[in-house]
Amino acid sequence: MLNxxxxxxxxxxxxxxxxxGDARDALPFGVVGFxxxxxxxxxxxxxxxMSGLDPATVIGVPFFDAVAQCMNNFMVAQRFDDEPVLDxxxxxxxxxxxxxxxxxxxxxxxxxxxxxxxxxxx
Amino acid sequence: xxxxxSEEQLLExxxxxxxxxxxxxxxxxxxxxNPHAMQHLLPLAGPRDSSNLFKALEEHAPELRSIVADYGxxxxxxxxxxxxxxxxxxxxxxQAPKVLGCTVMKLGVDRLMVTLADISEQVVxxxxxxxxxxxFATLVDGTNEYAALTITADGLITSANACFTxxxxxxxxxxxxxxxxxxxDTDPAGAALRLSEQVKIAGRDGWHLQEGWQRRADGGRYWxxxxxxxxxxxxxxxxPSGFSVxxxxxxxxEGAAEDMRRLLTCDHLTGASNRRxxxxxxxxxxxxxxxxxxxxxxxxxxxxHFKTVNDTHxxxxxxxxxxxxxxxxxxxxxxxxxxxxxGGEEFGALLPRRDNDQAIGLxxxxxxxxxxxxxxxxxxxxxxxxxxxxxxLDEAGGSIDALIALADERLYAAKRAGRNxxxxxxxxxx
Numbered sequence: 304m305l306n307x308x309x310x311x312x313x314x315x316x317x318x319x320x321x322x323x324g325d326a327r328d329a330l331p332f333g334v335v336g337f338x339x340x341x342x343x344x345x346x347x348x349x350x351x352x353m354s355g356l357d358p359a360t361v362i363g364v365p366f367f368d369a370v371a372q373c374m375n376n377f378m379v380a381q382r383f384d385d386e387p388v389l390d391x392x393x394x395x396x397x398x399x400x401x402x403x404x405x406x407x408x409x410x411x412x413x414x415x416x417x418x419x420x421x422x423x424x425x
Numbered sequence: 426x427x428x429x430x431s432e433e434q435l436l437e438x439x440x441x442x443x444x445x446x447x448x449x450x451x452x453x454x455x456x457x458x459n460p461h462a463m464q465h466l467l468p469l470a471g472p473r474d475s476s477n478l479f480k481a482l483e484e485h486a487p488e489l490r491s492i493v494a495d496y497g498x499x500x501x502x503x504x505x506x507x508x509x510x511x512x513x514x515x516x517x518x519x520q521a522p523k524v525l526g527c528t529v530m531k532l533g534v535d536r537l538m539v540t541l542a543d544i545s546e547q548v549v550x551x552x553x554x555x556x557x558x559x560x561f562a563t564l565v566d567g568t569n570e571y572a573a574l575t576i577t578a579d580g581l582i583t584s585a586n587a588c589f590t591x592x593x594x595x596x597x598x599x600x601x602x603x604x605x606x607x608x609x610d611t612d613p614a615g616a617a618l619r620l621s622e623q624v625k626i627a628g629r630d631g632w633h634l635q636e637g638w639q640r641r642a643d644g645g646r647y648w649x650x651x652x653x654x655x656x657x658x659x660x661x662x663x664x665p666s667g668f669s670v671x672x673x674x675x676x677x678x679e680g681a682a683e684d685m686r687r688l689l690t691c692d693h694l695t696g697a698s699n700r701r702x703x704x705x706x707x708x709x710x711x712x713x714x715x716x717x718x719x720x721x722x723x724x725x726x727x728x729x730h731f732k733t734v735n736d737t738h739x740x741x742x743x744x745x746x747x748x749x750x751x752x753x754x755x756x757x758x759x760x761x762x763x764x765x766x767x768g769g770e771e772f773g774a775l776l777p778r779r780d781n782d783q784a785i786g787l788x789x790x791x792x793x794x795x796x797x798x799x800x801x802x803x804x805x806x807x808x809x810x811x812x813x814x815x816x817x818l819d820e821a822g823g824s825i826d827a828l829i830a831l832a833d834e835r836l837y838a839a840k841r842a843g844r845n846x847x848x849x850x851x852x853x854x855x
Contacts, residue, residue, distance in 0.1 A: 354436070354440070355432065355433060355436045356433060356436060356437060356440070357433050360433070360437055368441075369440070369441045370440050370441070370460075371440075371460060372440070372441075372443075372459075372460040372461045372463075372464045373460035373461070373462075373463035373464045373467065374460075374464075375464050376464055376467070376468050377468065378467065378468060395467070396463060396467060396475050396476065397460075397463070398457075398458050398459055398460050398462070398463045400436060401436075401439055401457040401458060401459055402456075402457060403455055403458060403463070403475070403476045
């Protein structure tokens with residue numbers, strides 16, 4: 304169970320929802336959870352380390368406008384609008400601390416889940 | 426500081442900045458960039474390398490590399506708000522085209538600072554201002570310079586001023602009631618649109634301005650700017666009730682207007698039409714095709730193994746080849762044909778009034794002419810070949826996107842079949 308949860312490719316929306324904050328922080332990949340309005344609700348410690356941002360300043364802001372403009376296009380943000388059920392892994396390039404950084408993104412959404420998730424693996 | 430370090434604040438500021446910021450070296454290798462820059466660059470890069478500015482923009486702004494390379498001074502502003510039009514291709518929609526403004530500062534021999542911003546809205550507003558400007562300019566500059574006429578929706582002259590007589594030699598009173606198209610004799614072989622075509626566009630867009638040779642009553646010709654503006658006398662009926670026509674005698678077509686036109690419509694490196702101009706012409710010709718049902722063909726052309734040329738001999742040699750390709754292909758164009766550079770080593774030719782067989786014939790001629798190009802190099806002449814695909818708007822059911830896709834598909838079929846060839850369907854090969 305623990306192995307599945309710690310796995311970037313296998314972890315599910317339910318796993319993420321049921322996890323405590325400490326467990327999410329311990330994951331080896333970045334986790335961003337946000338509502339249908341794109342406002343950030345969870346931002347784990349791994350992601351905070353990669354981006355150099357304090358989770359306290361990220362939580363409560365619209366993710367694609369204020370933090371992740373690089374994902375604000377048809378390749379990521381648009382997919383959450385278009386696909387109510389989404390589980391896709393996309394190779395991507397982020398600008399973590401303003402450095403182009405190749406990553407894998409996993410986009411997760413389900414209509415009955417309270418939060419949508421983007422997982423970031425460096 | 427509420428526990429937030431100044432570095433975090435700075436990062437927050439850069440993450441949220443609604444303008445793209447990029448720092449790269451002279452080869453375009455990106456050292457730093459903010460998320461807004463990546464938002465634009467990544468979709469444009471497609472399968473190409475998004476960590477190199479020039480490679481990422483190779484398809485939409487291939488000229489940027491040479492603009493930067495051609496800049497002499499050690500430091501300074503290389504370009505300010507250089508426009509990158511990203512409206513061509515399968516994603517193109519009916520809405521206003523997306524335009525990026527790109528500013529490049531040279532901070533040192535090997536250090537460039539670049540900004541990217543979405544200026545689509547601004548471009549739309551400028552277009553509107555230009556319409557108003559070109560119209561007001563004709564009023565303000567005085568009636569001596571400008572022949573002014575009014576015509577009905579059917580093209581019959583209802584009035585003409587005295588300048589019309591001075592400019593064209595036709596009596597302004599005597600022409601009233603005649604059809605303007607019969608009076609004006611434009612050069613039929615030239616690229617200029619016929620008056621009827623201009624009127625159609627003005628009816629749709631509100632106005633149309635063009636330049637071309639115009640004949641006077643005594644047979645002499647002059648270079649004429651012709652503006653057609655739709656008039657609507659009834660507020661509740663948007664259809665034009667007639668048109669105003671302004672003619673201006675422009676001595677010497679090498680004037681500032683021609684320079685400006687070249688700047689806006691031509692590719693910086695090769696002098697061929699640029700993507701944006703090509704896209705506009707395609708839309709204009711599509712409208713024309715719908716109205717008159719004459720054939721319209723497109724040739725797409727891609728140089729074979731061109732990356733090897735750049736890698737082996739360097740970009741300056743590649744640039745020479747690109748210029749020669751544009752030169753020989755432009756020479757082969759029929760009247761009203763347009764040759765454009767669409768990307769790094771990809772070109773297109775739009776051929777109004779040419780059917781598929783004629784397009785294939787011309788594509789063959791282009792392939793032969795490109796094959797004959799030789800660039801002298803120390804180890805012997807460098808040559809190049811091209812693969813070509815043709816399609817007609819009829820085959821594409823009238824859709825520009827489908828036309829491009831079909832020609833592109835055939836171009837790649839020609840590549841797969843061994844390159845240095847024009848794609849032919851089995852029917853044509855037989």
